Amino acid sequence: MPMGRMGPVPCDEILAALSEYLDGELDEQLCAEIERHMAACGNCRIMVDTLRKTILLYRTYGHEELPEGARERLYAILPLKRAA
Amino acid sequence: MPEHSESELVAALKAGDPHAFTELVERHSGTVYNLALRLLNNPQEAEEVLQETFLSAFRALDRFEGRSKLSTWLYRIAYNTALMRLRKHSVPLTSIDEPLATDEGQALPRQLVDWSTLPDEILLGSELRNVLAEGVAALPETLRSVFVLRDIEGLSTAETAAILDLTETNVKVRLHRARLALREHLTAYFTSAGAVGRRGGEDAHGEDGSRAV
Secondary structure, three states, X not given: OOXXXXXXXXXXXXXXXXXXXXXXXXXXXXXXXXXXHHHXXXXXXXXXXXXXXXXXXXXXXXXXXXXXXXXXXXXHHOOOOOOX | OOOOOHHHHHHHHHOOOHHHHHHHHHHHHHHHHHHHHHHHOOHHHXXXXXXXXXXXXXXXXXXXXOOOOHHHHHHHHHHHXXXXXXXXXXXXXXXXXXXXXXXXXXXXXXXXXXXOOOOHHHHOOOOHHHHHHHHHHOOOHHXXXXXXXXXXXXXXXXXXXXXXXXXXXXXXXXXXXXXXXXHHHHHHHHHHOXXXXXXXXXXXXXXXXXXXX
């Protein structure tokens, strides 16, 4: 997002910066610009809330455990000397 | 079994300590499996990739020089193993080298519906895991691997870039595109499931088709 511009930041620039915003990678000034924008723009607020929730759902429920027995089948094919 | 530091683990692995290899499997099999599962979208093949990865690692340990983290080295093996299988499939793939559209002027979706405030009993319904999996499966491969490593497996931008041979900037661009696509996927699901309506929060005023821009 270009800095030092005059006037409000357009929604597409907010959209482009949202991942870095949510990952805490933007500097304070850019965060403040985004937050100012969102205070006035309901759609961008929805965008950031649903994007944040998307990430959270995947972080919490996206990882699949190994299938039952997969670990044992893996150890069985590895030429390991069995540890006592 | 005490956990080794990385350098201790590498030394123990090279010395042929079976406990060390068990530790390697316990630490990293989850990420290897999930990367393969999301790339191939097939649990059986993902398990085969898991086995091939650790077998390859076992055989190549002597050549591991410690220039990267052990996990990065292992996940690169896994990624390449899965990618080779993927390329054997008849489905045409998007090339990893395909330039990304860098134009950030992606159209904002026409309808913005706020499903983020839905109660957990709706958000976390029994279909959720399938819906999440379908969303990742629908991503182009170039976005999928980045998303799995960063957002599902929690790896850093730097490690993801090293595993996939991308720049960190490219990882960030692809991650953002993946997240936006998955947000769309979940929006479509929660909307079509009838979950979002008047309950979608006081800001859910985008249903008149108005654009956000």
